[in-house]
Amino acid sequence: MKRVLEYKKTLFLIKLAKQGDEDAKNSLIMNNSPLVKSIVKRYKNKGVEYDDLYQLGCVGFVKAINNFDDSFNVRFSTYAVPMIAGEIKRFLRDDGSVKVSRSIKGQYYLIQRFIDDFRQKNDAPPTVSEISKKFNIDETELMFVMESSKMPISIYDSLDSENSSGQVVLDKLCNQNEQDELIDKMMLVDILRKLDKKDKKLIILRYFRDKTQSEVARILNVSQVQVSRLETKILGKMKNKLKD
Secondary structure, three states: OHHHHHHHHHHHHHHHHHOOOHHHHHHHHHHOHHHHHHHHHHHOOOOOOHHHHHHHHHHHHHHHHHHOOHHHOOOHHHHHHHHHHHHHHHHHHHHOOOOOOHHHHHHHHHHHHHHHHHHHHHOOOOOHHHHHHHHOOOHHHHHHHHHHOOOOOOOOOEOOOOOOOOOEHHHHHHHHHHHHOHHHHHHHHHHHHHOOHHHHHHHHHHHOOOOOHHHHHHHHOOOHHHHHHHHHHHHHHHHHHHOO
16 A cells, blocks of 8 residues: 555646646655665666766656656666666767676577567567566666667677577567567567457457458457448557557
């Protein structure tokens, strides 16, 4: 109950901050300072002062406030991690100081392998929660690891994971577009799971089973016109949920 009340308070402060309330924004930054610091610690010893890194992290955090929508169906802290890390990463990239640790790269590729296997078995990627439970790590930690995949590294770096068989990053480039869209796909799965049974069936038949509208109409025992209208309506709702 306490967690629920705290999260409702966070959502209320976010709403106020978006409306220009500086006190609400400062309260959010103060309350989430441990989160920002936990990300900043990972970029120490890069030739940049800690205080400067912290300020960059706060800039990313404020961007997360401005862009967050509770319809994303993810915790605000989970959403904020890649925004915080991304702001620091961009600065270090431009400064030529970026280097991802071998342990983080190794963990990322293990997670990516799990996601690929899960997708093959279930025709959809796992949710953030499912990955978090599989690897026994917090969702914010997971988002940091996934964000690290976008760091510029040598295409000849080892994958640093078990059973990699000497593979290097170059071997994975063909999957880069899928990696970049991973978080959106996980959010899409969450949205699909929240559709009512009939709507979910229609979308799965159309976009995961490649059925035509006429075929779907026969399966659902409705007209093709009804399928067309329902499909447009459902997709509109889903797009609004995914909109950033």
